Amino acid sequence: MNERNPDLLRGTLDSLVLKTLSHGPLHGYGVARWIEQRTGDALPIEEGSLYPALYRLEKRGWIESEWGRSELGRRAKFYRLTAAGRHHLESETQRWLAFSQAVSAVLLQEA
Amino acid sequence: MRRRTRSPLWKVPVENEVREELAFHVEMRTREYVEAGMDEEEARRRAEARLGDARRLAADCRRIARRRDRRYRLADLADDVRADGRFALRQLARRPAFTAALVLILALAIGANVAAFSLLDRTLLQPPPYPRPQGLVTLWESKASSGGAKNMVGPANFVAWQEETRSFSAMSGFISVSATLGGDGEPLRAAARYVTDGYFQILGRPALLGRPLVAEDFAGEGRDVVVLSHGLWQRRFGGDAGVVGRTLPVDGTAREIVGVMPPGGLDMGPAFTPYGDAPDVWLPMTVSEEWRQPRGRWLMVLARLADGATAASAQTEMDALAERLYRRWPDFNDGWSFLAVPLAEHLRSDKRLPVLTLSAAVVLLLLVAGVNTAGLLLARAAGRGGEVAVRTALGAGPARLARQMLTEGCVLALAAGALGLALGDLALRFLYPLLPPHLTPQGPPALDLAAVGVTVALCLLCSLLFGLPPAFYAWRRQSGWLRAATAVGGRSRRRLRAALVFAEVAVAVVLLVAAGLLLRSTHRLLQVDPGFDRAGVVTISSRVANGTEETRVDQIWDQIVQRTAALPGVERAGAVTHVPLASAGAATSYYATDRPLPLPADRPVADVRIVRGDYFRTMGIPLLAGRGFDERERSNDKVGAVIVNESVARRLWPGESALGKRLQVYWGDDREREIVGVVGGVHHASLKQPGRDAVYFPHRQEIENGMTLVLRSGLDAEALLPAVRQVVAEVDPTMPLFDVGTLSRVVREASSEQRFVAGVVAVFALLALFLAGFGIFSVSAFAVAERGREIGLRLALGASRGAVARMVLRQAAVLTGLALAAGLALSLLAGRFVESLLFEVRPGDPLTLATVTAVLAACALLAAWGPARRAAAVAPMQALRLE
Numbered sequence: 001m002n003e004r005n006p007d008l009l010r011g012t013l014d015s016l017v018l019k020t021l022s023h024g025p026l027h028g029y030g031v032a033r034w035i036e037q038r039t040g041d042a043l044p045i046e047e048g049s050l051y052p053a054l055y056r057l058e059k060r061g062w063i064e065s066e067w068g069r070s071e072l073g074r075r076a077k078f079y080r081l082t083a084a085g086r087h088h089l090e091s092e093t094q095r096w097l098a099f100s101q102a103v104s105a106v107l108l109q110e111a
Numbered sequence: 112m113r114r115r116t117r118s119p120l121w122k123v124p125v126e127n128e129v130r131e132e133l134a135f136h137v138e139m140r141t142r143e144y145v146e147a148g149m150d151e152e153e154a155r156r157r158a159e160a161r162l163g164d165a166r167r168l169a170a171d172c173r174r175i176a177r178r179r180d181r182r183y184r185l186a187d188l189a190d191d192v193r194a195d196g197r198f199a200l201r202q203l204a205r206r207p208a209f210t211a212a213l214v215l216i217l218a219l220a221i222g223a224n225v226a227a228f229s230l231l232d233r234t235l236l237q238p239p240p241y242p243r244p245q246g247l248v249t250l251w252e253s254k255a256s257s258g259g260a261k262n263m264v265g266p267a268n269f270v271a272w273q274e275e276t277r278s279f280s281a282m283s284g285f286i287s288v289s290a291t292l293g294g295d296g297e298p299l300r301a302a303a304r305y306v307t308d309g310y311f312q313i314l315g316r317p318a319l320l321g322r323p324l325v326a327e328d329f330a331g332e333g334r335d336v337v338v339l340s341h342g343l344w345q346r347r348f349g350g351d352a353g354v355v356g357r358t359l360p361v362d363g364t365a366r367e368i369v370g371v372m373p374p375g376g377l378d379m380g381p382a383f384t385p386y387g388d389a390p391d392v393w394l395p396m397t398v399s400e401e402w403r404q405p406r407g408r409w410l411m412v413l414a415r416l417a418d419g420a421t422a423a424s425a426q427t428e429m430d431a432l433a434e435r436l437y438r439r440w441p442d443f444n445d446g447w448s449f450l451a452v453p454l455a456e457h458l459r460s461d462k463r464l465p466v467l468t469l470s471a472a473v474v475l476l477l478l479v480a481g482v483n484t485a486g487l488l489l490a491r492a493a494g495r496g497g498e499v500a501v502r503t504a505l506g507a508g509p510a511r512l513a514r515q516m517l518t519e520g521c522v523l524a525l526a527a528g529a530l531g532l533a534l535g536d537l538a539l540r541f542l543y544p545l546l547p548p549h550l551t552p553q554g555p556p557a558l559d560l561a562a563v564g565v566t567v568a569l570c571l572l573c574s575l576l577f578g579l580p581p582a583f584y585a586w587r588r589q590s591g592w593l594r595a596a597t598a599v600g601g602r603s604r605r606r607l608r609a610a611l612v613f614a615e616v617a618v619a620v621v622l623l624v625a626a627g628l629l630l631r632s633t634h635r636l637l638q639v640d641p642g643f644d645r646a647g648v649v650t651i652s653s654r655v656a657n658g659t660e661e662t663r664v665d666q667i668w669d670q671i672v673q674r675t676a677a678l679p680g681v682e683r684a685g686a687v688t689h690v691p692l693a694s695a696g697a698a699t700s701y702y703a704t705d706r707p708l709p710l711p712a713d714r715p716v717a718d719v720r721i722v723r724g725d726y727f728r729t730m731g732i733p734l735l736a737g738r739g740f741d742e743r744e745r746s747n748d749k750v751g752a753v754i755v756n757e758s759v760a761r762r763l764w765p766g767e768s769a770l771g772k773r774l775q776v777y778w779g780d781d782r783e784r785e786i787v788g789v790v791g792g793v794h795h796a797s798l799k800q801p802g803r804d805a806v807y808f809p810h811r812q813e814i815e816n817g818m819t820l821v822l823r824s825g826l827d828a829e830a831l832l833p834a835v836r837q838v839v840a841e842v843d844p845t846m847p848l849f850d851v852g853t854l855s856r857v858v859r860e861a862s863s864e865q866r867f868v869a870g871v872v873a874v875f876a877l878l879a880l881f882l883a884g885f886g887i888f889s890v891s892a893f894a895v896a897e898r899g900r901e902i903g904l905r906l907a908l909g910a911s912r913g914a915v916a917r918m919v920l921r922q923a924a925v926l927t928g929l930a931l932a933a934g935l936a937l938s939l940l941a942g943r944f945v946e947s948l949l950f951e952v953r954p955g956d957p958l959t960l961a962t963v964t965a966v967l968a969a970c971a972l973l974a975a976w977g978p979a980r981r982a983a984a985v986a987p988m989q990a991l992r993l994e
């Protein structure tokens with residue numbers, strides 16, 4: 001975990017969670033697995049910060065939750081992206097693109 | 112709606128939610144590890160380790176979850192309110208006439224209330240516009256025999272107060288006089304206030320330009336400086352910022368303008384400006400050695416309390432000092448006490464009663480309007496039984512229905528509040544010119560934040576008042592026992608409605624009685640004979656500049672009076688120091704020299720007026736004995752001349768002639784004065800206050816610079832003014848003319864406050880009467896509508912149509928009669944409140960009570976007439992077939 005820039009990381013985690021849920025409803029464990037599979041070891045998800053992030057996003061109204069049945073028939077809490085969340089994800093994606101392009105432009109510039 | 116679908120979730124305790132979710136995670140992770148070939152126990156251990164400190168994590172999640180739930184609950188509530196609001200709007204829009212009537216009735220009441228509150232706020236509630244106003248006090252003397260009336264202060268006592276008290280950090284004496292301003296343009300008469308050192312420092316208001324008067328201005332004889340009021344600065348100098356440092360001739364003395372004060376505030380009510388105006392200029396006045404002589408009382412005193420002192424502690428110290436000063440100057444201070452009155456209280460004292468009366472009238476009107484509206488809404492709620500039943504069937508609980516009714520009340524109240532605020536603003540604009548000026552010395556009252564706050568509070572109160580009965584009704588209808596017997600429900604509903612109308616009519620009666628008493632008082636007041644003939648007398652004031660030789664002043668006024676008397680169209684002319692009823696004049700104590708010398712405290716007090724020319728005949732004041740003043744009076748006579756009124760003659764020499772007797776009057780010099788004439792009594796101070804003693808001096812013997820010309824003429828003031836202006840300019844071009852008017856206007860203005868209060872209360876009473884009539888009408892009409900079947904049955908069983916109509920009328924009569932009795936009883940109780948506003952009318956005035964009874968009976972009959980006819984017109988078979 002990048003200790004020097006926790007804000008960036010938290011914002012990033014939020015965006016990743018929203019992105020994950022944009023493909024359909026998932027429970028917390030499903031979200032964790034999805035991100036792990038996509039990012040491999042490059043961005044190890046701290047599980048201890050995933051759940052607070054989910055609750056926070058729900059508090060802000062970007063995602064909402066409902067109890068349902070998991071694939072194995074177990075009672076589980078499913079999260080779903082709301083319209084506001086989708087909107088937020090789009091703007092975050094734009095911001096991230098702009099940010100990374102700017103940083104890349106500087107870092108990759110030939111001296 | 113979206114949130115509502117998830118509402119069952121947040122009813123799951125947050126603890127369970129978090130615990131279950133985390134357990135699920137661990138279980139899934141364990142399963143993942145087991146599938147990867149790990150043994151069960153190791154897998155669970157690693158899954159848990161990967162999640163981290165489970166207790167802290169759960170605590171974090173619970174905290175966020177609780178906040179999330181709070182947010183959702185609020186959002187749900189907002190959704191409900193929006194939905195209720197939309198529904199209420201639809202319901203109200205379905206009956207536009209009904210809604211408009213309700214909103215209008217309420218808006219009128221709220222508007223009246225807001226206007227009255229703004230006035231109240233401006234006149235009674237807000238502290239004087241100075242820094243730390245609670246530390247400002249006014250100091251007075253008071254004569255035991257006057258019943259605590261405030262009197263001006265003797266300079267000797269003032270100096271003693273300054274030197275021998277500790278309750279005050281500063282004390283300043285001041286007087287208000289007229290002065291003539293010279294310089295460019297026509298001479299201008301100004302209200303001048305001479306103040307001793309400390310005046311501006313006590314008030315604590317900085318100057319707008321330049322500086323106020325400071326200690327150096329009072330050195331020696333005092334410097335020739337002047338401070339201008341904002342108003343004079345605008346009028347005379349057009350707001351020129353370069354005015355400081357220039358010279359302004361005041362009564363012929365060139366004075367340097369050192370400062371301009373900001374607008375507002377420095378006019379401190381009529382008691383501080385006995386000549387009717389706010390000060391235009393402030394001038395320094397030094398305390399000379401003469402002040403230490405116990406002679407005369409003519410100072411007004413303002414002080415600031417020292418740290419830690421209160422008005423009460425200051426009063427205690429003043430009481431002790433009064434004792435000491437009595438022993439020091441027993442003759443001067445016998446029967447006098449000292450008063451420390453907070454400035455705020457002093458400013459309030461003369462306007463408290465009218466403003467409070469208006470406010471009470473307005474609150475009563477709001478009450479009537481509110482009760483009326485509640486009755487209408489209740490009637491409508493009853494008519495909505497079908498709707499309520501359907502909504503109940505669809506699952507709306509009683510709380511939900513009650514909330515719906517309350518929301519309708521809120522929507523109505525909000526609409527009425529908005530309209531009321533606009534109406535209130537309009538009323539203030541319209542009323543301000545009609546207000547007696549002393550009620551609003553600080554300029555027109557305006558709607559302010561406080562008024563808006565009051566409106567909001569009123570709206571909330573109204574919505575509760577309007578929403579509650581229907582809500583209660585909806586609730587009870589739901590709760591079962593009412594549903595069992597609609598007949599019982601109908602009767603209890605009718606009773607509730609009758610109770611509302613009862614209350615409304617009773618309150619309206621109180622207002623009607625108050626209005627009746629006030630109108631009768633006003634009528635009486637207008638019929639008071641002021642002791643002079645007001646018709647056809649023009650009054651014009653002028654003054655010779657201060658510092659002019661007395662013999663010259665005498666000549667000037669002599670010429671002006673003689674030459675105006677000779678003007679075409681003028682029958683007679685005279686002059687006086689203070690026109691009766693126009694302004695407060697001087698008064699002093701006196702005694703007869705041929706009677707045993709009374710103690711100072713027992714000496715009677717008489718109004719003093721100084722007159723010239725044919726004053727008494729011009730005014731139409733009858734000469735009862737002796738003669739008027741004429742050329743026989745010389746300025747250097749050893750024994751002065753005096754004319755007394757009937758009341759003095761009767762007090763001192765009952766049954767014998769007062770002519771030739773002598774008086775000692777405390778006035779300027781000590782010379783005795785011989786009575787040369789006796790005249791009829793005149794209302795000098797107010798129409799309500801009769802029979803004061805009065806003495807008149809000839810102007811030649813008691814020179815005053817400022818006089819008011821009184822001219823009996825067939826012409827009006829405007830027509831006379833140019834000729835008079837010409838005469839005065841020829842005699843002395845530096846003399847200003849001011850306060851041009853007529854005696855009849857003076858008399859009319861003397862009753863302006865009474866007429867204003869009576870007029871406004873009468874308008875409110877009429878509104879209340881109208882609303883009460885509407886209430887009686889609606890309760891009768893609904894009764895007829897609801898009991899259509901019963902009436903049909905009665906008719907079918909042989910009751911005559913007349914009997915049915917009589918039944919409806921009888922019910923209205925019983926209700927009205929009961930309410931009338933209660934209202935009359937209430938108004939007798941409340942009578943003490945208006946008593947001091949009444950004139951020659953008692954609170955239980957039988958004529959007023961009888962008139963109110965008759966008016967209300969007529970109104971009730973009129974209101975119940977339509978419903979009674981409708982009842983008589985019921986077709987029996989049709990009524991029976993209904994339902």
